[in-house]
Amino acid sequence: MTLETQSGLAALAQLVTSKGDSPGSLPPSLYVSPSFFELEKRRIFLQDWYCFGHATDFARPGDFLATELLGEPLLIWAGTQGQIRAFSNICRHRNTILAPAGRGKARLLTCPYHAWTYNSEGTLRGMPDKPEHLNTSTIRLKEFRVELWQGFVFVSLNDNVEPLAARLQGLDALIGNARMDQFSWGIRCVDSSRKANWKILIEGAMDSYHAPHVHKTAFTGLLPNLERPSRAANIAAGEDWFVSVSSRRRTPWPRFDNDPAGLRDEIRSNVYSIAILPSLILSLDCHNVFWWTTHPENPGHTRHAVGVAARTPERLNVFGQPEPVTPEWLQQWLAQRHMEDTGVQEAVQRGAASAFAVSGPLVEKLEGRLVEFHRWLHGRLAA
Ligand code: FES
Numbered sequence: 317m318t319l320e321t322q323s324g325l326a327a328l329a330q331l332v333t334s335k336g337d338s339p340g341s342l343p344p345s346l347y348v349s350p351s352f353f354e355l356e357k358r359r360i361f362l363q364d365w366y367c368f369g370h371a372t373d374f375a376r377p378g379d380f381l382a383t384e385l386l387g388e389p390l391l392i393w394a395g396t397q398g399q400i401r402a403f404s405n406i407c408r409h410r411n412t413i414l415a416p417a418g419r420g421k422a423r424l425l426t427c428p429y430h431a432w433t434y435n436s437e438g439t440l441r442g443m444p445d446k447p448e449h450l451n452t453s454t455i456r457l458k459e460f461r462v463e464l465w466q467g468f469v470f471v472s473l474n475d476n477v478e479p480l481a482a483r484l485q486g487l488d489a490l491i492g493n494a495r496m497d498q499f500s501w502g503i504r505c506v507d508s509s510r511k512a513n514w515k516i517l518i519e520g521a522m523d524s525y526h527a528p529h530v531h532k533t534a535f536t537g538l539l540p541n542l543e544r545p546s547r548a549a550n551i552a553a554g555e556d557w558f559v560s561v562s563s564r565r566r567t568p569w570p571r572f573d574n575d576p577a578g579l580r581d582e583i584r585s586n587v588y589s590i591a592i593l594p595s596l597i598l599s600l601d602c603h604n605v606f607w608w609t610t611h612p613e614n615p616g617h618t619r620h621a622v623g624v625a626a627r628t629p630e631r632l633n634v635f636g637q638p639e640p641v642t643p644e645w646l647q648q649w650l651a652q653r654h655m656e657d658t659g660v661q662e663a664v665q666r667g668a669a670s671a672f673a674v675s676g677p678l679v680e681k682l683e684g685r686l687v688e689f690h691r692w693l694h695g696r697l698a699a
């Protein structure tokens with residue numbers, strides 16, 4: 317461990333154990349230090365499950381997403397029977413990237429270099445000029461583990477990772493009643509890279525302080541209607557997840573014929589903000605869920621996707637507002653919030669690199685959830 321990493325870790329330990337009047341923000345070096353990022357990579361990113369979006373992104377056989385995690389090319393691909401698999405997106409001949417970055421739909425993918433062709437089970441199905449002696453039946457794309465949780469697609473680069481379902485049982489007990497696994501409609505609105513450390517994105521999603529200031533435009537007309545708790549705090553937490561109630565509907569959703577059986581009153585009323593660390597933030601409002609994913613690329617860049625999934629698009633809603641909204645309106649609204657967050661979060665990253673950057677005091681009433689995130693971070697890195 318480098319000296320820089322050791323002092324970063326010591327500063328983090330001091331922050332989470334200090335008994336001062338007011339908690340502080342993270343030491344600025346933790347957002348910019350390459351060696352601290354290496355530590356996070358070893359102890360978190362290469363160990364954990366990462367969410368890559370919602371199952372509705374992979375609804376049709378052949379739907380795929382070619383992306384990266386920590387510079388590793390990944391291919392997430394729906395098979396002919398609908399099963400979602402994840403592969404290393406490199407050809408088994410001479411390692412060319414197989415599918416171009418982005419989303420697509422294909423039954424077979426052919427390498428652009430010498431035209432080896434693979435099916436959605438990762439099996440080599442053909443190669444030009446095959447030598448007679450070569451046994452191709454064992455040539456397969458490297459496959460990674462995939463788990464679906466409540467309709468969200470998680471992949472891990474760690475073949476020995478603990479099953480995700482077991483880690484999220486406590487969360488299921490709290491919000492499983494909403495049956496997000498039955499949300500069969502969805503859109504992926506944003507896929508981009510932000511010039512900010514991954515922790516700035518997580519903190520942005522757990523911070524209730526900035527919304528009225530940064531999202532003035534996005535929240536125009538909404539803020540007066542929001543029933544927000546006076547104190548932003550997690551109502552429950554597990555090893556890798558946190559839940560808070562971000563707002564409450566004035567009138568709970570009525571009962572609809574196609575509601576899942578036994579939909580509880582608190583699920584009809586509360587808008588839940590859920591963090592599944594280190595990669596997924598959700599905002600769940602009974603019939604729809606907004607999702608944000610974070611995938612670290614390097615200390616100063618984070619890949620980021622935003623989407624929404626719903627039981628039915630007719631009841632799309634923003635933060636417990638009285639009136640449903642259309643998919644087009646919602647898409648624009650999410651894109652606008654995204655741009656606003658990008659501006660301010662990239663500014664935090666630039667400021668954190670300054671020689672005069674500080675660990676400033678947090679407003680615990682509205683930023684208290686960050687403290688729990690910092691404790692989680694320390695727990696994972698100091699292990
Ligand atoms: S590198 Fe893919 S076919 Fe040669």
Ligand SMILES: [Fe+2]
Pocket residue numbers: 520526527530531653657
């Ligand atoms: Fe925001």
